[in-house]
Amino acid sequence: MIARYRRMGGYRVLHPMGWDAFGLPAENAAIDRGIHPQEWTLQNIAQMREQLQQMGLSYDWEREVTTCLPDYYRWTQWLFLELFAMGLAYQKEATVNWDPIDQTVLANEQVDSEGRSWRSGALVEKKKLRQWFLKITDYAERLLQDLDKLPHWPEKVKAMQTNWIGKSIGAELNFPIVGSDQHITVFTTRPDTVFGVTYVVLAPEHPLVAELTTPDRLAEVTEFVKQVQQQSETDRTAVDRPKQGTPIGAFVLNPFTNKEIPIWIADYVLYEYGTGAVMGVPAHDVRDFAFAKQYNLPIVTVIVGEEEITDRAYTESGTLVNSGEFNGRPSEEAKSLIIQTAEERKIGKRRVQYRLRDWLISRQRYWGCPIPIIHCDDCGAVPVPADQLPVKLPENVEFTGRGPSPLAKLKEWIEVPCPQCGKPARRETDTMDTFMDSSWYFLRYTDAKNEAQVFDRSQVNDWMPVDQYVGGIEHAILHLLYSRFFTKALYDRGLVNCEEPFDRLLTQGMVQGLTYKNPITGKFIPAHLIENLQDPTDPDTKVKLVTVYEKMSKSKYNGVNPGDVINKYGADTVRMFTLFKAPPEKDLEWDDADVEGQFRFLNRVWRLVTEFQPSAVTTTIDKNLRRIIHRAIQAVIEDFEEGYQFNTAISEMMILSNALQDATDKQSSTYKEGIETLLLLLAPFAPHITEELWQMLGHDRSIHLEPLPVVDPSALVVDEITLVIQINGKVRGNIIVPAKDGNDKALLEDYARKSEAAQRYLEGKTVKKVIAVPGKLVNFVL
RNA sequence: GGGCCGCUAGCUCAAUGGUAGAGCAUCUGACUCUUAAUCAGUUGGUUCUAGGUUCGAGUCCUAGGCGGCUCACCA
Numbered sequence: 022m023i024a025r026y027r028r029m030g031g032y033r034v035l036h037p038m039g040w041d042a043f044g045l046p047a048e049n050a051a052i053d054r055g056i057h058p059q060e061w062t063l064q065n066i067a068q069m070r071e072q073l074q075q076m077g078l079s080y081d082w083e084r085e086v087t088t089c090l091p092d093y094y095r096w097t098q099w100l101f102l103e104l105f106a107m108g109l110a111y112q113k114e115a116t117v118n119w120d121p122i123d124q125t126v127l128a129n130e131q132v133d134s135e136g137r138s139w140r141s142g143a144l145v146e147k148k149k150l151r152q153w154f155l156k157i158t159d160y161a162e163r164l165l166q167d168l169d170k171l172p173h174w175p176e177k178v179k180a181m182q183t184n185w186i187g188k189s190i191g192a193e194l195n196f197p198i199v200g201s202d203q204h205i206t207v208f209t210t211r212p213d214t215v216f217g218v219t220y221v222v223l224a225p226e227h228p229l230v231a232e233l234t235t236p237d238r239l240a241e242v243t244e245f246v247k248q249v250q251q252q253s254e255t256d257r258t259a260v261d262r263p264k265q266g267t268p269i270g271a272f273v274l275n276p277f278t279n280k281e282i283p284i285w286i287a288d289y290v291l292y293e294y295g296t297g298a299v300m301g302v303p304a305h306d307v308r309d310f311a312f313a314k315q316y317n318l319p320i321v322t323v324i325v326g327e328e329e330i331t332d333r334a335y336t337e338s339g340t341l342v343n344s345g346e347f348n349g350r351p352s353e354e355a356k357s358l359i360i361q362t363a364e365e366r367k368i369g370k371r372r373v374q375y376r377l378r379d380w381l382i383s384r385q386r387y388w389g390c391p392i393p394i395i396h397c398d399d400c401g402a403v404p405v406p407a408d409q410l411p412v413k414l415p416e417n418v419e420f421t422g423r424g425p426s427p428l429a430k431l432k433e434w435i436e437v438p439c440p441q442c443g444k445p446a447r448r449e450t451d452t453m454d455t456f457m458d459s460s461w462y463f464l465r466y467t468d469a470k471n472e473a474q475v476f477d478r479s480q481v482n483d484w485m486p487v488d489q490y491v492g493g494i495e496h497a498i499l500h501l502l503y504s505r506f507f508t509k510a511l512y513d514r515g516l517v518n519c520e521e522p523f524d525r526l527l528t529q530g531m532v533q534g535l536t537y538k539n540p541i542t543g544k545f546i547p548a549h550l551i552e553n554l555q556d557p558t559d560p561d562t563k564v565k566l567v568t569v570y571e572k573m574s575k576s577k578y579n580g581v582n583p584g585d586v587i588n589k590y591g592a593d594t595v596r597m598f599t600l601f602k603a604p605p606e607k608d609l610e611w612d613d614a615d616v617e618g619q620f621r622f623l624n625r626v627w628r629l630v631t632e633f634q635p636s637a638v639t640t641t642i643d644k645n646l647r648r649i650i651h652r653a654i655q656a657v658i659e660d661f662e663e664g665y666q667f668n669t670a671i672s673e674m675m676i677l678s679n680a681l682q683d684a685t686d687k688q689s690s691t692y693k694e695g696i697e698t699l700l701l702l703l704a705p706f707a708p709h710i711t712e713e714l715w716q717m718l719g720h721d722r723s724i725h726l727e728p729l730p731v732v733d734p735s736a737l738v739v740d741e742i743t744l745v746i747q748i749n750g751k752v753r754g755n756i757i758v759p760a761k762d763g764n765d766k767a768l769l770e771d772y773a774r775k776s777e778a779a780q781r782y783l784e785g786k787t788v789k790k791v792i793a794v795p796g797k798l799v800n801f802v803l
Numbered sequence: 804g805g806g807c808c809g810c811u812a813g814c815u816c817a818a819u820g821g822u823a824g825a826g827c828a829u830c831u832g833a834c835u836c837u838u839a840a841u842c843a844g845u846u847g848g849u850u851c852u853a854g855g856u857u858c859g860a861g862u863c864c865u866a867g868g869c870g871g872c873u874c875a876c877c878a
Binding site: 175176177180181183184185187189191207208209210211222262264287288289290291293294295298299300301302306307308309311312374376494497601602603604607609610612614615617618619621622624625628666668669671672673675676743745747749750751752754755789790791792794797798800801802 | 804805806807808809814815816817821822824825826827828840841857858859860872873874875876877878
């Protein structure tokens with residue numbers, strides 16, 4: 022739609038399509054049905070390509086890319102090596118979710134809130150594995166700052182990314198350990214509350230725990246650490262669960278008060294965030310307050326607001342008390358003063374902390390892009406030389422769904438000489454996260470068939486950035502953040518000229534289907550089993566069903582097969598319906614009646630055009646009709662330019678169509694102009710029917726090669742305007758006045774005073790004030 | 804709990820601070836052997852609530868209600 026519209030607007034349009042085709046579903050299908058993932062994937066692609074082609078989407082299929090084919094993933098590997106050369110790809114030991122039944126690593130999203138695998142139902146274990154990461158954290162600040170350079174992105178998406186990056190400004194403070202020359206470093210955003218610290222908490226995984234725990238506490242601490250390790254992260258970070266912890270027997274000194282305070286470990290402190298240690302300020306932090314209450318730890322107020330609060334944590338700003346030399350300072354000022362003091366005394370420093378963590382890209386799965394690295398005992402991780410790319414996925418593998426990745430079992434594939442020293446070495450058997458494949462595909466589209474390089478720089482810089490990107494909100498963080506990171510990294514590498522990949526972003530809604538649900542059992546009932554759809558009841562239990570619109574899916578029996586609808590009404594009707602029913606960013610509810618409505622509209626257009634006789638057109642001009650025509654052009658163009666409001670654009674076209682139907686003289690030249698304008702405006706929406714009708718009107722060239730109609734401002738001029746008469750802001754009538762007088766306030770007032778409505782309401786009253794709005798109204802204030 | 808969005812006719816959505824509209828649905832009639840299609844007409848509003856600003860508020864401000872999405876022991 023947008024592509025067709027822009028093309029008619031005279032732009033060079035690159036409108037490609039491709040397939041993000043690596044991933045777990047294909048591999049699972051292979052395990053379940055014994056089909057090779059490649060075969061299964063290519064079959065699906067062929068089917069989907071056919072469906073899409075029926076819709077008349079005007080894709081440039083010559084630029085089609087498929088991420089699971091070597092001519093594409095060869096360059097994914099090449100880019101990985103570029104990142105590796107930049108020091109952005111590295112390996113480290115990390116704690117991951119391990120499914121003991123399927124013998125595989127799972128992403129966080131694949132573990133439910135109870136800590137169970139979505140596939141096997143097994144309790145997920147934590148396991149430390151050596152994994153590949155990308156240093157997206159190096160780009161945290163730029164990813165955050167540059168959101169400001171994206172005025173055409175939805176605020177919602179930007180807010181989500183800001184949230185995800187999670188920048189917080191604060192300080193690191195050192196608490197010296199009693200009886201040791203070491204210290205515990207905590208991160209805090211509230212250095213102004215440091216005088217209120219009554220304990221320090223370490224994450225259970227913190228390395229100092231083992232070192233500092235006193236012998237009398239050892240048994241209990243060990244038990245607690247073990248207990249925490251068994252919990253899933255979702256479990257551990259659930260908001261309303263009680264906080265648990267235990268003291269380890271050691272103490273630190275509060276560097277500002279020099280008081281001795283105990284060290285605890287607790288489940289609410291995460292090792293991955295900050296320094297893995299926090300200072301406990303129960304008076305001014307809700308979590309610390311709850312923890313202190315539970316374990317009877319002292320609560321010291323150091324900030325006061327207007328009222329004294331003791332029954333909960335006071336987390337707002339205020340004035341410092343019980344804080345020595347800082348007493349009486351407002352908390353905002355105290356923050357910087359205390360950081361400054363800490364820096365001077367070398368017991369802390371200003372620190373910016375991000376929530377964003379490095380991107381774990383290793384997958385112990387077969388159906389993904391192989392990581393092009395060879396491990397050598399002497400040389401370490403050695404990149405596969407560029408001329409040996411791609412590292413192809415071996416095809417003869419066994420899919421059991423058990424044991425390690427199929428790749429890890431292929432001796433002849435794994436064992437290769439080291440590219441540096443030639444000694445026997447081993448291939449990396451992990452594949453890449455599929456988000457790697459999709460983080461740069463838009464760059465490949467600019468030069469999709471290039472066999473010599475990843476893309477030609479002149480091509481990529483000619484087209485990039487993408488003017489209009491369309492995707493679902495589900496990618497608000499993942500794909501859109503990764504792609505922004507990739508683009509910035511490649512910019513730094515000198516491979517592209519743009520720092521942001523997508524100029525405008527449209528997050529389109531999904532089509533939802535009417536779903537019948539038994540409110541008691543929660544079961545979904547297929548519509549064809551229901552006797553009376555007006556009053557739906559469960560065919561078995563006769564319970565009254567609830568009807569809701571939900572995302573279409575097989576398990577909910579609420580799907581619509583696009584092929585069926587296209588067969589019945591044609592692709593144009595389907596396009597019109599989906600565009601008219603809701604604004605593009607909103608979900609839309611599939612409704613057969615509304616589909617019919619669009620079908621009827623297109624039929625009306627068909628009749629309108631086929632009943633028109635182009636041969637007998639006169640030279641008559643219908644001024645009123647002409648105004649409606651040009652108003653429609655103006656409105657449709659505005660709807661496009663102001664955020665692609667297709668639904669209202671279609672409304673405008675209906676109004677034009679109605680006006681044409683009502684026209685008295687159907688042979689006038691204006692009528693012809695109206696018919697042709699309607700077709701041109703409708704062409705991006707209903708490409709097939711408009712093309713057909715366009716040719717019936719005697720045009721040789723395709724309608725899609727025509728330029729958009731242009732508004733003739735003179736056609737919009739009206740001879741007369743309706744002047745609204747208001748008394749005290751209330752509408753009391755209206756009169757028709759010549760348009761040429763519309764900007765003369767005095768004249769308008771004059772007209773208004775003479776109007777019947779004004780005469781009636783103003784009789785015997787004094788007018789205090791008169792407001793005349795040019796071309797619109799006159800308001801008498803009494 | 805934080806952030807974002809929304810609340811207008813039965814439904815889905817419009818309305819630069821200036822007469823609240825469109826499509827669908829409804830209802831009535833015409834045409835028709837009947838149905839479908841088509842045509843003509845028709846109904847429909849406390850713009851979530853309460854205050855405020857204004858000559859004038861669906862629109863701006865404040866407070867609240869309801870719904871959705873999203874994030875969340877992030878120190």
